[in-house]
Amino acid sequence: MKRSIVIIDDHVLIANALSGIISNFNQFEVLYVCENGQDFQDKLKEKHPVPDLVLLDISMPIMDGFETAKWLKTTHPNVLIMALSMQDDDDSLIKMIKNGAKGYMLKNVHPTELEIALNTIANKGHYFPEWAASKIFTSISDDTIDAKLKIKISDRETEFLKYSITEMTYKEISEKMFCSPRTVENYRDSLFEKLELKTRVGLAVYALKNGYTE
Template sequence: MAIIFYRHYCFHSITCTTHIRMITIGITDDHQLFVKSLGLMLATFDNYKVVVEAMNGRDLIEKMEAKKLVPDIMLLDVNMPHMNGFETAKWLHKKFPDMKLVALSMNDGDHIIIDMIKAGCCAYLLKDTHPNELEKALNEIADKGFYNGDVSNINFRRLLHAQEKKEQLNMTEREKQFLQLACSDMTYKHIAALMSVSERSVDG
């Protein structure tokens, strides 16, 4: 009897120590069909759980306060009524600096990408991203805090190519420098040191 109990105890211990914590996700988008569809897709990914869905930034804040929860990753639409993605990202980044913010939009405009990164987003993904790519992105964001395959890096390389051709970019040198550093794995603290500014100036 003692041997059987001992084996059972060992098995129970292994089960407990190998338990993987679920990564919590929030979705903020003013299109309900998209939110529900995305939520169903995320439910098929390993170790991810959607804990809050909101129609805009204001709705999100109210629901987070009511539920007293802070998701690990927040997926944010850019264009929303009442409180858009940029305003929401700035508020979340200031209030919950450890939350990983991901912009999710159909718009791949250069300045919108820059604005969302400066607001605190660690990745900018397009809504037509393949599910496999989205899962890969979320895994890297959860593990590393950023995603190097996102559209912000693609657009930045395109901007540099345009600069070489001396096209008019409508970006300051400081904005170009910031975007290049933001697309790396550097923290805001390191970026601030390289740009000789305060960390508060870098995180907007």
């Protein structure tokens, strides 16, 4: 079964080019294209289908990517958001993650990388290229880490943190930990709350920076 995608980008040529490229991917289908977040909201009100994944441009008129991501996070939390940008600046990356983006990609990526990125976010729930993960890593200040080290993390949560760095899915982690996938999700949610994080990438960065490795 194909995963459905909506492209939100005010640059018509780029949006149509992306749609054409993605149409060649067996695993995905583009439902429709929107010019901005408001256009997307309007289409949903008109009973257009809600997609599995949104490719969301950041810089748009009327309703930009930041606002749209924040709205989606509240109204349709199951929709995966892949941010699209022409720039790799730290502020946009961190702000989009805080607003609910589960992936971040530059518009000049090769179609092969685009397909890998879409498959990764669809199957694992997140996708951040190496340059983005590096920026997220450095965005966590030493003061913040020092404060978080004082937080009590259980042995089982520590074990989960070590696995969070790997490419394993939550189901595979549950098999390694000899527990149910739901229990693993509980460990994840507990750590999200304790460490004030929102993504698995954030957990992985925290684990690496604090020595939670195998």
